[in-house]
Amino acid sequence: MGMWIFLGLxxxxxxxxxxxxxxxxxxxxxxxxxFADIDVQLKQRHDLIPNLIExxxxxxxxxKGTLDAVVQAxxxxxxxxxxxxxQAAAEGALGGALGRLLALSEAYPDLKANTNFLQLQTELGxxxxxxxxxxxxxxxxxxxxxxxxxxxxxxxxxxxxxxxEREFFDVxxxxxxxxxxxxxxxxx
Numbered sequence: 001m002g003m004w005i006f007l008g009l010x011x012x013x014x015x016x017x018x019x020x021x022x023x024x025x026x027x028x029x030x031x032x033x034x035f036a037d038i039d040v041q042l043k044q045r046h047d048l049i050p051n052l053i054e055x056x057x058x059x060x061x062x063x064k065g066t067l068d069a070v071v072q073a074x075x076x077x078x079x080x081x082x083x084x085x086x087q088a089a090a091e092g093a094l095g096g097a098l099g100r101l102l103a104l105s106e107a108y109p110d111l112k113a114n115t116n117f118l119q120l121q122t123e124l125g126x127x128x129x130x131x132x133x134x135x136x137x138x139x140x141x142x143x144x145x146x147x148x149x150x151x152x153x154x155x156x157x158x159x160x161x162x163x164x165e166r167e168f169f170d171v172x173x174x175x176x177x178x179x180x181x182x183x184x185x186x187x188x
Contacts, residue, residue, distance in 0.1 A: 027145040034138035041131040073097040
């Protein structure tokens with residue numbers, strides 16, 4: 001009788017281990033998918049920026065510094081390493097530069113009324129909203145994944161099975177300060 005109880009306990013532990021492992025694999029996949037969603041939105045954002053810059057160039061030729069800052073930030077974002085920390089910092093800097101670029105439209109009434117600029121501005125706004133949602137979803141998936149591999153008893157074996165903590169997609173404190181700051185004043 002004791003042998004059957006022992007075998008039943010072993011079977012229950014093995015079944016639990018399989019279920020815990022499969023659950024962590026599913027959460028890791030959900031996290032990877034969420035990061036891929038961020039990448040899609042970032043690619044759309046990066047593709048839209050050259051069109052936006054060309055439209056603004058025609059109206060604000062003497063705002064070269066702002067335009068150059070956006071181009072540099074975009075290039076930095078494109079070449080940022082595939083890690084959420086480095087990539088998030090580069091994308092945060094790009095967001096700040098885009099905010100300054102869009103603030104220029106207030107100084108140029110013709111630009112503000114330009115159909116191409118308005119369409120590009122609307123598209124960029126939509127992409128930024130989708131990107132924010134994708135970041136929230138990713139960070140939620142990372143939080144769930146990290147909690148599952150840190151919780152007892154999974155914490156006893158999760159690292160040995162290749163499950164490591166993921167990093168949140170955070171734009172950083174410096175970038176948040178830039179984004180929260182008042183838009184630049186353009187005077188002639």
